[in-house]
Amino acid sequence: MASQIQASVLHGVKDLRIESRDLPPPSDNEVQVRVASTGLCGSDLHYYSHFRNGDILVREPLSLGHESSGIVTALGSSVSSLKVGDHIALEVGLPCEACxxxxxxxxxxxxELKFRSSGKSFPHFQGTLQESINHPAKWCYKLPEDVSLDIGALLEPLGVALHAFRRSLMPKSASVVVFGAGAVGLLCAAVAKVKGARRVIIADIDQGRLEFAVGNGFAHSSYLVPMKRGKDTEENLAIAKETAAQLGAIGEIGEVDLVFECTGVPSCVQAGIYATKPGGRLMLVGMGHPIQTIPLGAAALREVDIVGVFRYANTYAESIEIVQAASKTKDAPRFDKLVTHRFSGLNSAPEAFDMAGKTKDADGKLVLKVVIDSLSDGTPGHAT
Known part of the structure; x- marks a missing residue:
């Protein structure tokens, strides 16, 4: 018999409504999950602010949210890997498994992949800003007792960083530059650091984010990107070369083995090519401008590989190991510090989205990851 749940549903630009939905019992291979923590990311914010994400249009009312954790409340008849009461992280992209x-x-x-909160597939695969959802047990990962529900939600963006690291083929004791000190950039820096990079430099236009990155163990050092723009392509490329040279002067590191570009901003992509040593790699992690002017010859003549990164695959088990190890290691990244703002209940979603679109709150506090705790009984999502 179906139960009634509440869901936050986007109907238009910044038009979120709380609605009732029927939720049937889980099918044989599913578990029913009481959603606890949901982190808001850039794609959620694009849908909220524009009712689209790039070329992807929302064509029907859509619940947002995909960085999520929760508590198992019911099991399908074939499920033996989990039990009621387990804290789990959700992997919300469901592939065809046949191609x-x-x-x-x-x-x-x-x-054919369906991804919760994305408008790409139709009917849309509804996101996690709902009280409860049914989800295949195969794509639910039990959280150890020492991994909180908030950290469980962060395993999704951490998976992006881990996937980027794997595709980077990072050599041992590599020198690394990360452009962008938002959540994904910080996580890319963190993964490179814990995987043995000898030097991780994070670059951003926000001094507060840079101080956070170094002060909380995500990077070894930082670089404040100057807000300079040229009048034409030639001048912009000259500025990019200058930026790369200044990065190389930090600790006399020179050109680096690897660049993670997490902004999508053309000037950073350009500087990333110039900052990479011959035979190195530039990882395109940020979803930014779809059409860019880049110094392709400067990459080709030095055999700098430019590698795309899209979401993640097979990352959750290792991501759990990474956050567990970090919590027990001195000078490791403080993943728990990434959640800077949390809001209680689905009714708070508009306020949470507005906060996620800022870099600082009204008190001047840095905004990095905003989490909505959708547990109606007030139980904090960060409880272990």
Missing amino acids: DRCKEGRYNICK
């Missing part, structure tokens, strides 16, 4: 990419383990680029 060539899925068979290779690269299910993140499956053409």
